[in-house]
Every structure is written in C-alpha cells, then in structure tokens.
Amino acid sequence: MAGGTPRIFVSHLSGVAVFDPNGDQVGRVRDLVAMLRVGRRPPRLLGLVVEVATRRRIFLPITRVTGIESGQVITTGVLNVRRFEQRPTERLVLGELLDRRVRLLETDEEATVLDVSIRQLPARRDWEIDRVFVRKGRGGALRRRGETLTVEWSAVTGFSLEEEGQGAESLLATFEQLRPADLANVLHHLSPKRRAEVAAALQDDRLADVLEELPEDDQIEILGKLKEERAADVLEAMDPDDAADLLAELPEEEKERLLTLMQPGDAADVRRLMAYEERTAGGLMTTEPIVVRPDSTVADALARVRNPDLSPALAAQVYVCRPPDQTPTGKYLGTVHFQRLLRDPPYTLVSAMLDDDLQPLSPETPLRAVAGFFATYDIVAAAVVDESGSLLGAVTVDDVLDHLLPDDWRETEFLLSGEENDE
Structure with a gap:
C-alpha cells in the first residue's frame, strides 16, 4: 500500500452518517457494493448502499464520494433516489462476504472472515478491497479460540472468481480494462x-x-x-x-x-x-460545455477543465457567458482556449483573454459547413449560439466525424498495427 493511503475496515462503516457538501445528513451506510474479479485480484468497490430518511435504500456510486473519514461519508451532493437493486455481478460486502468460510493458501487452513478493509488507489478515484481479517478454524467453539490475523486478499481463496467461472462475471472481469x-x-x-x-x-x-x-x-x-x-x-x-x-x-x-x-x-x-435536424450544428452539439462567467479567473476555469469526466475535446476550451451559466446561457462573449489558460497567471480574469474573433455556429448550420469550419480553423470544438446571442451548446470534432463516416464504420475492424491492406 502506498504511504499515506488510508485503510478502512468496512465494519466501521456500518450505520455511518452520509452528508452532502453543505453538512446536511442525507442517510446512513447500510452496506458496500463490490465486484469480484478473476483469480486473486482485489475486488473493486462500486459504491455504498445508503438508507435515506424515507427508509428507502439507494445506491451511491463510489465516484460520488469525496471523503470517508472521522466516522462520516461526504458526497458530491448528487443522489439518485431510485431503490437499490443488486445486479448479478455485484456482492454486498457486509451481507455476503463477512462470516464466510475461506481457506488460507499458505497453510491450507480454513478460516472465517471477520472483516475486510478497503483503500483508495493512489492518484485515482477507485477503491478496492485489499485485506481480509480472519479467524482460523471452522467457527463454533473454535471460532473464539482460533488465532486472528490480517492477510492480503490474494492470500485466501473461497470467494474470488475462478478463471473457469461461468456467467457475466468472468466475462466482465476480463473486459474491465x-x-x-x-x-x-x-x-x-x-x-x-x-x-x-x-x-x-x-x-x-x-x-x-x-x-x-x-x-x-x-x-x-x-x-x-x-x-x-x-x-x-x-x-x-x-x-x-x-x-x-x-x-x-x-x-x-x-x-x-x-x-x-x-x-x-x-x-x-x-x-x-x-x-433540431440531426445533421446540423444544433443536432450535433452537446448542451454541457464548460461555461464560466466573465469575472471568473484562470484558476476557476482550470478547475473546471480538470473534471475527469470531460472528453478531451470538451476540455479544450471554456465558453465565457453572462448569467445564467446553464445552456441556453446569457449573452455569449467568447471562447478561451486551454493553451491560453496555461500561459497566464491564475488570478487573471478570463474576460481579458477572450478569442472573440471566431464567429460561433448557428444551430441551423448544416453538417458539411460545420466540418469545413473545423478544418479551416484547426479547432476541436465550436460554440453554437442562437439569434439572441445565447450559448446553446458546443459541437466537438468527435461528433462531426461520427456523422461524416459511413453508417457502418463502427462495425469495421481497423488495422492499428501499421500494416496496410493491399486490396
């Protein structure tokens, strides 16, 4: 385990309060959901089962968790309140892994799982189960007298997937990367x-x-x-x-x-x-570009660009608009490219570095004209603005290519090895 990476035993999370960023409690942890993987690889933690005030149990993806510390869980504040339903590849950590009989590989002794620990992977948002706390013996009277020890997940067998396992679990584990x-x-x-x-x-x-x-x-x-x-x-x-x-x-x-x-x-x-018509800028655009206000700083804009869920094309530039910030926005003022954000001090206002010479697209601009616009100005994304001057969204180069290529291009197997087809 990398230095400084905390390890948390899941038994300590049972019943722990879950808070949103404002400090308001939204529920309590009732279980953790993990996905077993092929062989002895540590299971991936998918999320938490949280019981909200109505006693409904919902699923909280681990990517929506910003902190697990001091007897509390902090979330991004975004919750889907639909009832949690366990899927075939999922395992409830508290409900299914604890009290399970396993075998220690080194000594071939049987043991009972008392707890498991989770840790966050370095420089990533992913969590995994890394260690197992067991008591040697088969349970019953021996359970009290048996030696307890903590071992790596790979040191036990009894609940991880085997290579020859059937169903979607092994297949998904193979596809994970x-x-x-x-x-x-x-x-x-x-x-x-x-x-x-x-x-x-x-x-x-x-x-x-x-x-x-x-x-x-x-x-x-x-x-x-x-x-x-x-x-x-x-x-x-x-x-x-x-x-x-x-x-x-x-x-x-x-x-x-x-x-x-x-x-x-x-x-x-x-x-x-x-x-909008499908093969127009309005039909191609996404409604979720990075929108910032003119009084935002370079630091503010870069913080938005760092969002790991953004595609490279969407993260290539930010769009400066007057409020409201959601599309359709207030008046569109211009674009600031990512490279320009890297060249100026963090405290600089984005309004001082606008690229306002490049005319935005209208939502009715046909696909062919959109493609020509991208090729002419060597850009990977472009603003789409309506007649009133509001930003409606942004077209990215991947969506343009998607509509320019033949309909069956996704079914074509491209050779990436550098070999050319002589046909």
Whole structure:
C-alpha cells in the first residue's frame, strides 16, 4: 500500500452518517457494493448502499464520494433516489462476504472472515478491497479460540472468481480494462443473448459510455431489453446529444415514456436537442460545455477543465457567458482556449483573454459547413449560439466525424498495427 493511503475496515462503516457538501445528513451506510474479479485480484468497490430518511435504500456510486473519514461519508451532493437493486455481478460486502468460510493458501487452513478493509488507489478515484481479517478454524467453539490475523486478499481463496467461472462475471472481469469503444466492439460480436446479459450487468455509467460507441441497431436492441427505469438511468448517464440520437430512433410512445422517467433536467436537454435536424450544428452539439462567467479567473476555469469526466475535446476550451451559466446561457462573449489558460497567471480574469474573433455556429448550420469550419480553423470544438446571442451548446470534432463516416464504420475492424491492406 502506498504511504499515506488510508485503510478502512468496512465494519466501521456500518450505520455511518452520509452528508452532502453543505453538512446536511442525507442517510446512513447500510452496506458496500463490490465486484469480484478473476483469480486473486482485489475486488473493486462500486459504491455504498445508503438508507435515506424515507427508509428507502439507494445506491451511491463510489465516484460520488469525496471523503470517508472521522466516522462520516461526504458526497458530491448528487443522489439518485431510485431503490437499490443488486445486479448479478455485484456482492454486498457486509451481507455476503463477512462470516464466510475461506481457506488460507499458505497453510491450507480454513478460516472465517471477520472483516475486510478497503483503500483508495493512489492518484485515482477507485477503491478496492485489499485485506481480509480472519479467524482460523471452522467457527463454533473454535471460532473464539482460533488465532486472528490480517492477510492480503490474494492470500485466501473461497470467494474470488475462478478463471473457469461461468456467467457475466468472468466475462466482465476480463473486459474491465477495455476502453468503451473496444468493449463496444466485443459486445457487437456477441450473440444477442450474451450481449443482453453483459449489458444488464454493467454499471450505468459504463453501459452509457459503451452504448455511445455501438451501432444504432445494437443500441436499440440493448435499450429495449433493459427495464424501463434502468433504461432511463442509462440515458441520463449518456451525453445529451447521444441520448437524443438514440431516442429519436424509438417509436414515439416508447420515447415519451423513457423521457418521462428521466430526471426533468436531463429530459429537458434531450428534448431541446431533438428539436433540431440531426445533421446540423444544433443536432450535433452537446448542451454541457464548460461555461464560466466573465469575472471568473484562470484558476476557476482550470478547475473546471480538470473534471475527469470531460472528453478531451470538451476540455479544450471554456465558453465565457453572462448569467445564467446553464445552456441556453446569457449573452455569449467568447471562447478561451486551454493553451491560453496555461500561459497566464491564475488570478487573471478570463474576460481579458477572450478569442472573440471566431464567429460561433448557428444551430441551423448544416453538417458539411460545420466540418469545413473545423478544418479551416484547426479547432476541436465550436460554440453554437442562437439569434439572441445565447450559448446553446458546443459541437466537438468527435461528433462531426461520427456523422461524416459511413453508417457502418463502427462495425469495421481497423488495422492499428501499421500494416496496410493491399486490396
């Protein structure tokens, strides 16, 4: 374990209060959710089961946890209040791993799991189960007299996945390190039954990323096999422009039903995008660019750019607008490129470094003109502004390419080894 990385035993988290950034209590921890992995690799911690005031148990992704310390859990404040439902690849740490009989590999002795510890990986937001606190013996009378010791997760066997394990668990563990585009390619070549099993077991954010990389037919097939509430959750996790493109292909009744199940703010963004023609700047844009006010500083802008959930293209520049900050914004003033932010002191106002010479796109600009605009000015993202001067969103180069390439480009296997095809 890296120096300074805290280790927390999960038994100490049972019943611990969960607070939002303002210090208001939102619930209590009732369990932790982990995903076992192939062989002896430590399980990944996916999140917490939190009981809120209504006694409903909800899932809090570990990526929404900003701190676990001093007998409390601090969150980002963003909670999905839908009831927690355990998935096939998930294990409840308190409910399923504790009191389990395992075997110590070094001595081949049986032992009972009394506790497990979790730690945050260095320089990452991920957490994993790293150690197991056990008592030697089979339980009963021996349980009290047996020696207790803490060992690495890899030093015991009895609850980790085996290589020959069946079901989606081993398959997902194998795919864990794949990029979304690569996992999408694997899913595309699976049978429909297997594709549905794997999709059902993926976490919402992961499935959303993968759906964005799949051919249209696969997207519709997978979404159609999910429960409607789960489908709405996945659509919320997708980029609004990708969610709008997918919903546009569904029958009207099904589309409206899913939009109704989505969070109102997310649904409003998607509805707004669906009002534009698909092959226009309005149909291509995302409604979630980085928007800052003119009195923001370079430090403020860079803090926004550092968001790990942003794509490189969206993080390449910030858009300076008068309030409101959410699209459609107040008057659009100009763009500040990431490289310029790196060159000026942190206290400099962004309004002093605007690139306001480049005219923004209108939402009706056709795809061909958008592509020419990107090529002419060597940019990776461009502002989309309406007649009143409000910023509606931003078009990124990946969305332009997505619509310029042939419809079946996602199904084509490109050679990345440097070998050329002679055909």
